Amino acid sequence: MQNRTNPSEPSFPMSRKGLLLLSLSILLIIAGYVLMGGEGSNAHRFCPSIFSVCRTLVAPLLCLSGYLLAVVGIVFLPSGD
Numbered sequence: 001m002q003n004r005t006n007p008s009e010p011s012f013p014m015s016r017k018g019l020l021l022l023s024l025s026i027l028l029i030i031a032g033y034v035l036m037g038g039e040g041s042n043a044h045r046f047c048p049s050i051f052s053v054c055r056t057l058v059a060p061l062l063c064l065s066g067y068l069l070a071v072v073g074i075v076f077l078p079s080g081d
Contacts, residue, residue, distance in 0.1 A: 014074075021073030028066030035059035 014022070036059040041047045049055070 015076065015078040017078060018073050018076040021069055021076060025066045025069035025073055028062050028069060032059045032062030032064075032066060035062065 036055055038049065038055065039047050041050055
């Protein structure tokens with residue numbers, strides 16, 4: 001049985017910090033995919049920028065950190081509540 005101050009008030013399962021972490025993770029994931037995007041190569045023209053450090057290292061690490069932060073934001077339990 002849960003102790004609530006007002007029984008008519010619904011409780012939200014995530015804390016404010018958890019929601020903040022989740023929204024930050026979504027922004028990191030979007031930024032990673034934007035950095036991965038860009039002009040590509042085709043059969044008639046080669047674009048060497050597809051092998052840049054930003055596309056091959058920084059952007060995937062941003063996406064990975066965003067996904068890991070999303071897990072932390074979902075399982076985050078506030079200590080004061």
